[in-house]
Amino acid sequence: MFPRSIFALFLSLTLGGALFxxxxxxxxxxxxxxxxxxxxxxxxxxxxxxxxxxxxxxxxxxxxxxxxxxxxxxxxxxxxxxxxxxxxxxxxxxxxxxxxxxxxxxxxxxxxxxxxxxxxxxxxxxxxxxxxxxxxxxxxxxxxxxxxxxxxxxxxxxxxxxxxxxxxxxNWILREINKIPVEQRVLVTSHDAFNYFCQAYGMTAATPVGWSTGNEIGAGITPERQQETIDSIRQHHVKAIFVETSVNPTKVREIAREAHVEIGGELYSDSMGAEGTAGETYIGMMRENVIIIVQALQ
Incomplete structure (x- = not known):
């Protein structure tokens, strides 16, 4: 026969598990x-x-x-x-x-x-x-x-x-982007993550790598695509280009050197920020991206 203390513990664990x-x-x-x-x-x-x-x-x-x-x-x-x-x-x-x-x-x-x-x-x-x-x-x-x-x-x-x-x-994004002169609204980033953003908010996307950072659907930069991007940066007199938090920045930094432009900052793209950062929510990441873009391009 179980001692009462052991039986009580068993009953507590059993009932607690059921309730959980x-x-x-x-x-x-x-x-x-x-x-x-x-x-x-x-x-x-x-x-x-x-x-x-x-x-x-x-x-x-x-x-x-x-x-x-x-x-x-x-x-x-x-x-x-x-x-x-x-x-x-x-x-x-x-x-x-x-x-x-x-x-x-x-x-x-x-x-x-x-x-x-x-x-x-x-x-x-x-x-x-x-x-x-x-x-x-x-x-x-x-x-x-x-x-x-x-x-x-x-x-x-x-x-x-x-x-x-x-x-x-x-509506806030539209107001903020309007602070950038129309001819300066060219967004160059690590890969084609921002086409919807540019279409919605009146910017032009010019990215060197292609839509995906992987190889599953033919992603990757060619020398021709890289040169096109550099030419576009020069043609539009772009003030700055951007790296992304989820993409290796090496290629964009190389393009920035060749095109003689600044890195305007780091944008959240395919992933939000870590807990405790300004970009840990969707609204936060969009807000921070827009502030960085506007400050670099206006």
Whole structure:
């Protein structure tokens, strides 16, 4: 016969485990830091949101780690960007292998085509337009309501507030970019991450590497493309070009030396900033990018 103290401990652990299981929050696993931030804005504390990518990691080059499969296997919902942002579609494959539901957040966005490819491809960096970011948020809102309809009104309310913030951000960006003389609104960065940003906010993109930093769809710079970029910088009398937090800056620094221009700063691109930095949220990364761009080019 068990001593009372041991029996009491056993009962406590058993009941505690049962209660924990009942109170378990749904888990959302996201491919990128931006999508994880959008999800947190919608679900609040109702769900646990995790990101496969960490701050500063490049989704094009990311290689699956052993723990990723288990992370996705424990998810109630998976969220990806789509349009091959996740090199070799690693997020989709993880979800399919685990049989977990997957939502593609770019669904419903109007895509730009990837320049210079052998076949037409969607440019996956759609979140750099606040209008597209709002589409991501609506897709996430609808997806979480499906798995937790009991709290639908909460998710709708949070999403509505955040959509208002995105509209305010959009209008602020337009005002800030207008501080740059029209002829100086040329954005040269490490790779083609900013085409949606430039289209939405009245700038011209001129990037040397191509749409992707990986090799999965013919990415990479050629001597001809590099010279075109240098010529464009000189033609437009560009004051500064920019490196990115998730991309090796070597090539852009080389182009800056050859074109005799300054490095205007470091921009958040395929990943947000680390926790505690000004770019740790989507709104924060967009705000900081715009401030850096305007200060360097105006």
């Amino acid at each position: 299981a009942e109170d378990r929050k749904p888990v959302i696993v996201c491919s990128t830091t931006q999508i994880a931030d959008f999800a947190r804005q919608v679900v609040g504390d109702r769900m646990v949101v995790k990101s496969v990518l960490a701050a500063g990691q490049d989704p094009h080059l990311y290689e699956k780690k052993p723990g990723d499969a288990q992370l996705v296997a424990n998810a109630d919902l998976c969220l990806e960007n789509g349009w091959h942002l996740e090199g070799n579609d690693w997020m989709r494959k993880l979800a399919e292998q685990s049989g977990r539901p997957l939502v593609t957040c770019t669904e419903g966005c109007k895509s730009l085509e990837v320049p210079g490819g052998k076949q037409a491809m969607h440019d996956p960096h759609a979140w750099f337009s606040c209008t597209n970011a709002a589409t991501y948020v609506r897709n996430i809102r609808d997806a979480v309501i499906k798995i937790d309809p009991e709290h639908a009104e909460e998710y709708k309310s949070r999403a509505a507030l955040y959509l208002d913030q995105l509209r305010a951000l959009h």
